[in-house]
Amino acid sequence: MRSLVALALVLLACGDDPPPALSFPALGSLTDPAGADGFRFGVATAATQIEDGNTATDWYVWTQPVADGGLGKGTFVGDAVRGYTRVMEDLGLVAELGVDSYRFSIEWARIEPVKDQIDETAIAHYRAQLEAMKAMGIKPLVTLHHFSNPAWVADPRDSACTAGTSATNLCGFGGPAGATIAAEMGQHAALMAQRFGDLVDEWGTVNEPMNYLVASYGLGFFPPGRASLLDLPKFSAVVRDYIAGHAAMYAAIKANDTVDADGDGVASAVGFSMLTTTWSPSRTNKPSSNPDDLAAAERITYLLHYLFVDAALHGTFDTNLDGTPDENHPEWTGTIDWLGIQYYLRAGVSADRPLLPAPVSVTPCIGGFDVGSCLPALDPTFCVPHMGYEGSTSGIEDILLAFTARYPGLPLVVTESGIADETGTRRAESIVRVLEAISRARARGADVRGYYHWSLTDNFEWAEGYAPRFGLYTVDYATYARTPSEGATVYRDIVHARSVTSEQRARYGGDGPMSPDPSFTDEYCTHN
Numbered sequence: 090m091r092s093l094v095a096l097a098l099v100l101l102a103c104g105d106d107p108p109p110a111l112s113f114p115a116l117g118s119l120t121d122p123a124g125a126d127g128f129r130f131g132v133a134t135a136a137t138q139i140e141d142g143n144t145a146t147d148w149y150v151w152t153q154p155v156a157d158g159g160l161g162k163g164t165f166v167g168d169a170v171r172g173y174t175r176v177m178e179d180l181g182l183v184a185e186l187g188v189d190s191y192r193f194s195i196e197w198a199r200i201e202p203v204k205d206q207i208d209e210t211a212i213a214h215y216r217a218q219l220e221a222m223k224a225m226g227i228k229p230l231v232t233l234h235h236f237s238n239p240a241w242v243a244d245p246r247d248s249a250c251t252a253g254t255s256a257t258n259l260c261g262f263g264g265p266a267g268a269t270i271a272a273e274m275g276q277h278a279a280l281m282a283q284r285f286g287d288l289v290d291e292w293g294t295v296n297e298p299m300n301y302l303v304a305s306y307g308l309g310f311f312p313p314g315r316a317s318l319l320d321l322p323k324f325s326a327v328v329r330d331y332i333a334g335h336a337a338m339y340a341a342i343k344a345n346d347t348v349d350a351d352g353d354g355v356a357s358a359v360g361f362s363m364l365t366t367t368w369s370p371s372r373t374n375k376p377s378s379n380p381d382d383l384a385a386a387e388r389i390t391y392l393l394h395y396l397f398v399d400a401a402l403h404g405t406f407d408t409n410l411d412g413t414p415d416e417n418h419p420e421w422t423g424t425i426d427w428l429g430i431q432y433y434l435r436a437g438v439s440a441d442r443p444l445l446p447a448p449v450s451v452t453p454c455i456g457g458f459d460v461g462s463c464l465p466a467l468d469p470t471f472c473v474p475h476m477g478y479e480g481s482t483s484g485i486e487d488i489l490l491a492f493t494a495r496y497p498g499l500p501l502v503v504t505e506s507g508i509a510d511e512t513g514t515r516r517a518e519s520i521v522r523v524l525e526a527i528s529r530a531r532a533r534g535a536d537v538r539g540y541y542h543w544s545l546t547d548n549f550e551w552a553e554g555y556a557p558r559f560g561l562y563t564v565d566y567a568t569y570a571r572t573p574s575e576g577a578t579v580y581r582d583i584v585h586a587r588s589v590t591s592e593q594r595a596r597y598g599g600d601g602p603m604s605p606d607p608s609f610t611d612e613y614c615t616h617n
């Protein structure tokens with residue numbers, strides 16, 4: 090009896106033990122095999138979401154009020170968070186966090202507002218930014234295509250595009266000028282590599298290609314507002330052009346960035362970032378073990394996680410999106426040195442009453458596709474207000490392991506993860522929990538070389554406008570002042586110590602419910 094009591098006490102004591110601290114090694118290379126042990130802490134932004142005066146983008150004309158010549162869709166991007174004129178102040182925040190690297194994007198529409206006319210003042214601006222970063226010891230990871238285009242690539246106002254071609258713009262991917270746009274992307278990347286290659290070694294060509302294309306050409310809630318997802322051959326032509334654009338950018342950077350900016354022996358490391366999601370088989374609002382739903386989860390994971398990466402690695406294209414490649418594009422082969430993984434959420438997926446046609450045949454239960462038949466049992470403590478989805482942190486462990494198994498030898502880096510949150514506490518939880526999951530994945534063999542938090546400041550969240558707050562630093566939209574949230578304080582401490590302490594883990598980590606968010610007003614959050 091006494092020994093049973095002793096055993097119970099020991100077990101209780103073990104249960105109360107704080108989790109051990111997790112330490113992270115110093116910055117290493119993204120691609121060098123010798124750098125596999127390194128780990129970078131970073132923070133990420135994108136130009137359209139932060140910069141003021143981006144008047145030549147498709148997003149500007151898409152959201153600009155009709156009275157001023159735009160289409161008045163969603164919230165007007167306007168001057169975003171004035172991140173262009175405040176760039177040096179914002180770099181100060183990056184430095185304050187102490188991160189190794191800053192992932193930001195260069196706005197193509199600023200560099201080339203009119204086709205073939207280069208704006209040298211914009212080049213000088215980004216050059217000054219990169220020089221300041223060099224002086225501060227912050228390594229740039231530069232994205233070239235993050236959801237936005239110069240309006241001349243696909244002006245959403247141009248009705249001539251509906252009929253086929255337009256005299257004044259290229260009318261987007263998947264159309265008669267799709268191959269021309271891919272070539273234009275390559276030329277833009279060549280210019281960027283020529284002008285900035287002495288300061289930049291790490292480049293991202295495109296950001297979240299599949300969900301970008303679904304939003305802009307599949308469902309039409311991003312410019313240019315096309316809805317072709319139910320016509321899969323049409324959608325597939327869009328994807329093919331975009332992969333070609335990526336491959337052209339890769340080749341152009343490799344040919345034109347020949348300077349090893351940081352002396353680590355690598356002149357250019359080029360990759361791209363995929364949005365990844367935990368797709369949970371579900372039916373009638375409950376988790377499902379129906380084999381049809383399990384297969385549906387596999388199909389959507391293939392389409393959104395792997396198809397694009399397979400194309401860049403193997404030079405193949407799966408025209409009818411059925412899981413078996415049927416075209417060869419040797420010029421795409423090997424156009425990836427590292428892969429960015431971005432992770433935010435869990436969503437349901439079902440084979441029940443499929444919304445997407447064969448061979449995809451699934452109902453993804455998220456956003457506009459939510460028909461109420463297959464939401465996973467939603468735990469409201471994970472609901473992300475304003476975004477309408479169930480946030481997830483620990484699920485990234487399995488995602489990283491799945492990519493490791495499918496693409497052995499391909500270095501991974503978490504180029505985005507974060508949460509829309511008004512208190513800052515959930516942001517701290519998101520950071521600690523994702524770092525815990527990355528640590529577990531690394532211990533199980535995943536080659537994960539870093540973590541970039543999304544985002545530095547609050548910003549323009551595309552179709553959702555300014556309501557979701559993703560910033561480590563909160564922006565006051567009346568004065569544009571930036572104030573550190575609890576997430577910023579916790580992340581700064583982690584970065585400076587290169588460790589998540591036992592106390593931080595006990596307070597913010599684990600798998601338990603997240604702290605309540607006072608703005609649980611979405612219908613989605615109360616669904617059950």
Ligand code: BGC
Binds near residue numbers: 296559
């Ligand atoms: C995108 C960002 C976006 C973030 C949060 C990612 O899909 O790359 O532009 O702001 O997620 O939703």
